[in-house]
Amino acid sequence: MERIVAAALRIVDEEGAEALSMRTLAQRLGSGTATLYRHFDNRAALVAHVVDRVFGAVQLNREELVAMGWQQALRTVAHTMFDALGCHRDAARLMVEQIPMGPNAMALRENCIAVLLDSGFPPRVAAHAYATLARYVLGFAIQTNGHGGTGQLDAAQMPAVFRSVDQSLFPATLAVAGSLPVPIEDEFSFGLELLLSGLVQLHDDV
Structure with missing residues (x-):
């Protein structure tokens, strides 16, 4: 089972989530699909195991999280999940297919x-x-590792972009041009802190 799931994750890493099928996995393993169906009822069951293998990299027990306090615990979980998904090119897209229940x-x-x-x-x-929190991490992981990269302009491209438009129409954007593009890791951390600040308010209101 471990060897099969590892091979499935390699397909996702190398070829993308859409490439993962019982047939492609069987070919990768040099076996027949009948062998795989003895372990997994269908592709969804296989995906569930692959996703849970990724979550296995998030090694945080309750005692560690409690000792941090809830804010630092959520911050640590979010960054650890983000890093774990970042190690696998397209694994985040698999998590869109079903709620992880492994x-x-x-x-x-x-x-x-x-x-x-x-x-x-x-x-x-x-x-x-x-x-x-989980959806937030998932969304950023998809942008970071999905097809087409981050979707952001390289810093070197920004001046050319601004020269190509009527700058008088976008004065506010021009005013912050020196801070653009924002690295996606910085976007992730900034948004996470906003999310935690909102939870602090909810907690104080209880």
């Missing part, structure tokens, strides 16, 4: 929600907080 993903979700509940967040807010 043992590694469930353990991470359980530990994060437990920290939030222990810190005084009501159950509904704790559930929404983790779901929002």
Whole structure:
């Protein structure tokens, strides 16, 4: 099983999420699809195992997270998840197909929600907080590792872009041109801090 899932993840890394199928995996392993179906009912079951293998890289236990305090715990989880997905070119796209429910993903979700509940967040807010955090990380991971790169202009391209438009129409953008483009890692950290600030307000209002 371990060898099969590892091979499936390599296909995703090398060829993209859409390339992963029972047939391509069988070819990669030099076996027949019948062999794979003895382990996985369908592609969705295979994807679930591949996704959970990625989550296995997020090694954070509850005691560690509790000791950090809830804000640092969520910050650490978000950055660790982002880094784990960053190690695999297209794995984030697999997570769009289904909610991760493997043992590694469930353990991470359980530990994060437990920290939030222990810190005084009501159950509904704790559930929404983790779901929002996970979706936030996933969205940035897709932009970073998906096809076409980050979708951002290289810094060297920015002057040429501004010369090609009527600058009088975009004075505010021109005023911040020296700070553009914002590296996607900086965008991620900045947005994460905004998310955490909002949760602080919710926590204080409880």
